[in-house]
Every structure is written in C-alpha cells, then in structure tokens.
Amino acid sequence: MTATSRPDDGFSEQPISDFRLTVDDLETMVRAGVFDRVDSGKVELVEGRLVHMASESLLHARAAGRLSLALNLAITRLSLEQRFEVLNGGTVRISDISAFDPDGAVIARGVEGFFMRPDQVFLVIESSLSTLSRDLGSKSRAYAVAGIAEYWVIDVKNAKLHVFRRPVGGAWTESLTLGASDKVSPLFAPGADISLASVF
Template identity: 40%
Template sequence: MEALLKLPRHRFSRAQFERMVEADVFGPLDRLELLDGEIIDMAPQKSRHATAVTLVGDALRVALRDQGVTVRMQLPLVLDDHSEPEPDVAIVPGGARDYRDAHPSRALLVCEVSDSTLAYDRGRKLAAYARAGIPEYWVLDLNAERLEVFRRPEQGDYALGSTLGADDCVSPLVCPSASIRVGELLP
C-alpha cells in the first residue's frame, strides 16, 4: 500500500479544473475544491457546521460593514494556478460586483469551520493560505469550541498563532477596532 502513495500524481491547473466543471465532468451535487493541483472532495455539511458558517459570516458582516470589503461564504478563492479552494468564509477587498468576471485572488481573512476536517484545515489548508499571503486565517474548531487565529504568513506557515475560548474576543486585522466574542461564532 505504501508503494502506491509514492506513485506520481497528475496535478490539475485551475484552467483544467474549470474546463472540467464547464464540461459537466462532475455531477451537480459534487462538492469539490482544487488545492495544490488535487481535486478534493469536500466533507458533507452537517447542520452544526452550516449554522457556524452563517454565524461567522453574520458577525463579520456586522463588524466590517463600513470597511469596503465583501464577506463571501463557501465561494471560490484563487490562491495560485493550482489552487482554488472554497473557504467557509473569506473577507475580500471591494464589492461583490468586483468579482463578476473572475473569482478574487486576494483575501484579507479566511475562516474555515472545522468539525471533521481539523487536521486538513490546520495542515494543507493553513499552508496553502500562508503561501498565498493571506494575512489572517481562522479555524473555528467546533469540537473544542474555540477559535484558532493565525497571522503573519511566512514561508508556507504562520508566524503567530493563538487559541481563543468562547468568552474571549477577536479583532480582525482588517478592522482592529471591531471586537467579536468567539461564543457568537459557535452554534
């Protein structure tokens, strides 16, 4: 079995992935994302996860309402030629119509809500977001009921990391005067 893992894999570009989507290679119910050239099946959404995504999006919309940013939920984000994940929540500069013809290639903050995908969100996703220079990455750990905050991307990792409990508050870098209680993000 180990020998199979060492076999070369075919890496897809974003352009190839988008052509496959346009050609209906995948079914309408397939939930997929492209990360580091690999097409990844996204975990099915449980009710608790969906509730948390909505709560995070709502809290960030309120906190950042006059900052000239858009809160996008579960929509594509271009990281490079081989990565187009669909983060649970992404804060991108500008308005929604700025992305009519192309997905954003820059985010100010990305949040992944994690229940069954914690290792993936702390591992490959964290590395991909750091490589792309996303200044702030949050992992909302539903099982431990805490928020992991990563800042200052450097060489495929984040130099700063902290863990906040339900009673703690977080201030997004894009608006340091805003304060969101972590408990407001939890279902």
C-alpha cells in the first residue's frame, strides 16, 4: 500500500503566525456591537490579543466601588468636581496594540474620545482578588510605560492598597503599600486623606 500524495495547495510553505489586533480594530469591533452578546463577557486587548476577563466577585466589586465612592466624596469636599471625574470602568488606550479596562479611573472632566488616553487619566485603579500577580506585574509595567501618572491596586484578600506613582522611562519612581489603618491621597488631590478603613 502506497501513500497517496496530496496536491500542493499553495499553503505548504506558508509560515503560520498570529493575527494581531490594534486598538483601532478593537474600537471598530466595540462600535459594531461585537461584544454586546450576553455571553461575550469582558475583554481586554493585550499586545494585540483579545483576553477574556473573569467575572467579578462581590468582594472585588465592593472594594472597587467603595474606593470610587471615597474618591468622589473627597473630590466634592475639596471642590474639585469641576476639574475631575471618577469612572467605574471604561477603557484606557495603553499603546497601539493594548487597551485595558480598569475597575476605576479618575480623568479630567469633559475630555472627549472613544477610549481614554493616558494623558487624560490622573489615576487608574485595579481591584485584585485572583489577578494580583498580573496587576502588580505585567499590567503595572504597561501602565508605567504608557505614562499613567498614578496606579492603585487593591489587594482584596490581604486588605492592602499598592500605590505606584510618577513613572519615568517606563518605570515607577515611587511605590508604597498601605493597610486598612492608613490614609491615602492621590497626586491630583493631596488633601484627600481617604481612610482605607472605608474600603476594607
């Protein structure tokens, strides 16, 4: 019995490579309603690849919501509501091939555009339960490279807030870790004095 040779279909010597999306491609897909299906879930674009994000737990959502509320209250108390706006979500354009959906962000009030640009963002917040290593690792580096002024990661399980500030050359120049007994103020509102007991 001899093997039958198959005709050359023209693809035998073609290299196999991934198709990478751009943030512009993602915007087109979102505008077209590609992710509007009930089962599509939340996605982020990471280095040109669509990454499906896990559903949010109650603990995760509660911590992010409480911190956003505390920021809103501080902005109002300091009479800064005409300058800053707190978002519970949204998409930040990190590069031409990466776009993240943080759990919270503070932007300049009245900015325009489909996705947020790094120069429009004063603070990005991620609430982490099962994604802590990524949020403190690759995602933190990506935000620093993009030039985000300040990045907070809520460590839900350990009741900690990791604060990263003032990126230079793609790396954070300041970082600190705070607990439930501490207070925190973002760079854009140094007098905020948010009690982390209200978050944890």
